Amino acid sequence: MKTDKKKIIVSVTNDLVSDNRVHKVCTTLYSMGFEVLLVGRILPHSSEVKRQYSTKRFQLLFKKGPCFYAEYNFRLFLYLLFAKYDILLSNDLDSLTGNFVASQLRNKPLVYDSHEYFIEVPELVHRPKIQSIWLWLEQKILPKIQYAYTVCQSIADVYNKEYGTDFKIVRNLPLKQNYKPAEKQSDEKIILYQGALNIGRGLEQAIKAMNNIDGVKLVIAGDGDIREQLHDLVLQEKLHDKIQFAGRLPLEELAKLTATADLGLSIEEDLGLNYRFALPNKLFDYIQSQVPVLVTNLPEMAAIVKKYDVGEITDSLEPKQLADKFREALFNEKKRKVWKEKLPFAAKELVWEKEEKVIQEIFKGITR
Known part of the structure; x- marks a missing residue:
């Protein structure tokens, strides 16, 4: 696509290091001929980010909680108020307020990428006061969004019904890889979980399940709110010889690790609509590396496994049954x-090269 180098500012609230979905979107836009700037934040231990497109990370006073979200969106708004750009792309509800206000004042097109059903994330479902604030923001802004897409049909259906929007579907599919079987270092089977270490991911149950199976190692690659609790649980269960924590890895190293696995886990619990409709990128990353998967019997994930016949579905996360x-x-x-x-x-x-056509159509439509 030929453009006059129109500029898109893409914004997220993370530190950019391991957000694969946003990186793929930015790469697609860059390959279309847009000038792309990805804006996030920097944390004390954030790694350096080198991309073919431009990046910017805010240094913020607050690291989490309401003050963080307020500070981030205010800083983002001030930046967008004076920056040069043609289109804004907001990722998730937590970056939408600053984008929306700036787009209204500057009369610039705004595209919204909803990575999940935000108000139903497990961190909010039991905090009704905080949830009500996010819901209020969603109700005020989403009906006014003209261009939007999300990760699966179930979430799109909810938003379209609630707000009369037209959410398109862009699943979290990986880039096509040249498949090469990984050389096994031992006969030990490897179960891999990759992704955020947060509540509701089935990680505690997976760890306890390792008490009931031998000749198998569970590798957990990622970081998150319950990292320390998971480490403590491994010590408590005396499973340090069966479980390895790989930490949060750069995308390239993670892909190498994925290829060594014998089974990939995506066993989210049914803790609200966000997890019920989950269709996480790790599921597709396993498949791209030709690793069989085990998923919970939730509609979107189970539909993929049934359609392509690439693994097991579990109705229970009880540790013995999981084992x-x-x-x-x-x-x-x-x-x-x-x-x-x-x-x-x-x-x-299931590759990004096919899925990105939806993004291309959205942005071509804006710039026609």
Whole structure:
């Protein structure tokens, strides 16, 4: 696509290091000929970010909580009030206020990418006062959003029904990889969880399940609010020889780790609509690396596994039953043979290169 180098400012509230979805979107926009600036924040231990597009990270006084969100959106608003750009792209409800006000005052198009059903995240469902503030912001802004997309059909249906919007679907699919089987260092089977270490991800149950299975290692790659609790649980259960914490890895290193796994976990609990409708990028990352998956029986994830026949679905996260699912997925050679045959097709189909066409159409429509 030929453009006059129109500028898009993309904003998120994270430190940019490991947000794969936003990186892919920015890369797509950059390849379309746009000048792209990605804005986030910097934390004390944030790694350096090197991208083909420009980046900017705010140094903020507050690191979390209401003061952080207020400070971030105020700083973002002030920046956008005077910056040069043609289009704004806001990622998630926590960056939308600053973008929306600036777009209204500057009369600039605003695109909204909703990575999840924000007001139903587990951190909010039991905090009705905080949840009501986010809901109020959502109700005020979303009906006025002209261009929007989200991660799955279920979330799009909710937003379209509630606010009369037209949310498109852009799933968290990975870039196509040249598949190369990883060389196994031992006969030990590897179960991998990659992603945020937050409540409701089934991590506590997965750790306890390791008491009931041998010849298997659980690798947990990521960081988050419950990291310390998970470390303590491993010590309490005396499972340090069966569980490895890999930490939060750069995207390239994470991809190498994924390829070594025998089973990938995406076992979110049904803690509100956000998790019920979850369709996380880790599920597709496993598939792209041709790793069979184990998912909870939630509609969006289960539909992918059933459609492509690439793994197991569990109705329970009770540790002993979960261990049985681990055993079935790792040692049932008949099933694994089928999955091995099916995974290459799924990996070929579920790629960003096909999904990004939705983004291209949205931004082409804005600049026509």
